[in-house]
Amino acid sequence: MSAKKIFIMGVNGFIGSSLAWKILNKTDWEIVGMDLSDNKIPNCLKFEKFKFYQKNILTDKEWIEEQIAQCDVVVPLIAIATPRLYVQDPLRIYELDYEANVEIVKLCAKYDKRIVFPSTSEVYGMCPDENFDEYTSPLVLGSIGKERWIYSCIKQMLDRVIWAYGKHKGLKFTLFRPFNFIGPKLDDIKASKEGSSRVLTQFAHNIINGKSIKLVDGGLQKRSFTFIDDGIECLLKILENKNGCADGKIFNIGNPYMEFSIKELADMLIELFGEYPEYIDCAKNAKVEVVSSKDYYGEGYQDVSRRMPSIKHAEDVLGWKPTTDLRTALKLTLDYHLLGKDYELEQFAK
Ligand code: UGA
Secondary structure: OOOOEEEEEOOOOHHHHHHHHHHHHHOOOEEEEEEOOOOOOOOHHHOOOEEEEEOOOOOOHHHHHHHHHHOOEEEEOOOOOOHHHHHHOHHHHHHHHHHHHHHHHHHHHHOOOEEEEEOOHHHHEOOOOOOEOOOOOOOEOOOOOOHHHHHHHHHHHHHHHHHHHHHHHOOOEEEEEEOOEEOOOOOOOOOOOOOOOOHHHHHHHHHHOOOOEEEEOOOOOEEEOEEHHHHHHHHHHHHHOHHHOOOOEEEEEOOOOOEEEHHHHHHHHHHHHOOOHHHHHHHHHOOEEEEOHHHHHOOOOOOOOOOOEOOHHHHHHHOOOOOOOHHHHHHHHHHHHHHOOOHHHHHOOO
């Protein structure tokens, strides 16, 4: 693989930390990483080809411009992606996810740098298609009063801006759309206040702490969950960009074989807790309660009843396919939280 210098913004996040770890172990690429903290990347810090800087996207603008000018590829992963906050604090989402990130897009265009940008499965909104296709599926959002859609709308706008820069100004880009990535470092399981994290972390937190699991509107809505390691393999292929195959393209990164309802997720999680001797009581005592979305998230919430990716483009163009089933993904996540076992470290230990 050719030597590359990658600037990862938000390197201490869920995707950033796993991506950095895999790049460092599998390639000879250099990484410059920035974030507000470094608690998820202690092992990356040991690599000479990894440089970490504690910086803030909102204030360290000159420094960021210098890094963009000096690198080959920019991966801007800084954004808030928690549904409760879309409803509670939509302006914060706008300022960080849109305003701060559109500046990065412009700088990539100014310095002629490749940008690999995280779009989201959320852009499809309430799309009625059986499988969401990157190039043909309509993007369907609710009314303005349903503030949940601000994140989706912002990400869609960024997709469109990047696409237009590509078409009219020659910006080299790839857009990727993660579909409900799950894994050990998603959200903080200990600090998961009700509604402050994604569904898996929230449920695990509630089981451990003897609080009942809340099934929003009955939990019949479905998601296609993707294990982080599968997602990162796909991202690596995008970054590798063999013969420019990912240039100017959009890729769903999801697992169509892992579609489950939220209720099924809750049931499987409780069952798996029962396999850890120290947590058998948590599993036995776990309670499940149905709550309305209005009570749980507020008036501004509207849900997605089904979210199923087509991964034809990732398969055909990148030769990628996810391989991890839900049970394995949940086990590896629980091993990390309940036993302190980190599959990422074990993967490259030999
Ligand atoms: C997520 C977030 O918007 C982003 O993290 C991301 O861009 C995207 O989807 C993705 O990962 O692909 P969503 O899937 O709705 O959105 O996020 P969760 O908070 O994980 O909720 C999933 C489902 O579980 C929703 O239907 C929600 O109502 C339900 N839920 C959540 C519960 O039933 N109980 C809870 O305690 C929490």
